[in-house]
Amino acid sequence: MSVSVVVVDDQAVVREALAVMLDLAEDITVPATATNGEEAVAAVAEHTPDVVLMDLHMPVLDGVAATARIAELAPGTQVVVLTTFDDDESILAALQAGAVGYLTKEADRARIEQAVRSAGSGQTVLAPEVQRRLVALASRQARPARAQEFGFTAREKEILGLIGDGLRNPEIAAHLVISEATVKTHINNLFAKAGFHSRAEAVRYALNAAPPDPGNGGYRRS
Known part of the structure; x- marks a missing residue:
């Protein structure tokens, strides 16, 4: 099964490198890229991808707000965050907005490709360090x-x-x-x-x- 993914990142070098890397995988296609959250929402509306690989901190519309819009407008599209930030606030904001995955940019090619495939199958994808932070957060906050x-x-x-x-x-x-x-x-x-x-x-x-x-x-x- 082929998985289509829109790559969203305001840094051209990162965005283009990710798009080329993913497009090389036999079972992944990249129909579009976007430089900010607003473009990401428009690309989802146009291409209806299976997955969006989303940066968080971008101009015009950030990744959290864009994720929330996509979750509302295209619930069949899964969002995986790929960012340099792994603080509690960023992680929780992204997951609460509707992201099904959260990776840091330290992830290697194999991990990113697998995350896209897993998200396309409806699975949650969390980097090990993100899982540890979430567990630690749950430990600190008695609910x-x-x-x-x-x-x-x-x-x-x-x-x-x-x-x-x-x-x-x-x-x-x-x-x-x-x-x-x-x-x-x-x-x-x-x-x-x-x-x-x-x-x-x-x-x-x-x-x-x-x-x-x-x-x-x-x-x-x-």
């Missing part, structure tokens, strides 16, 4: 556990927590020593109970629902 409100089973809560940690289905299956088919069944059930429409929604919910747990490195899955 009431909300998992009970949907009647999740113990296994569904466990899997939701692993989704919040950024694990994919095969990794969850290996961690819990169950089949991938069983994992998919549990995920389908908890998605149905909570009304989640994407894995990104489940990630955001898991992070918001997780209060600190001193016995588990300061983090407890809901």
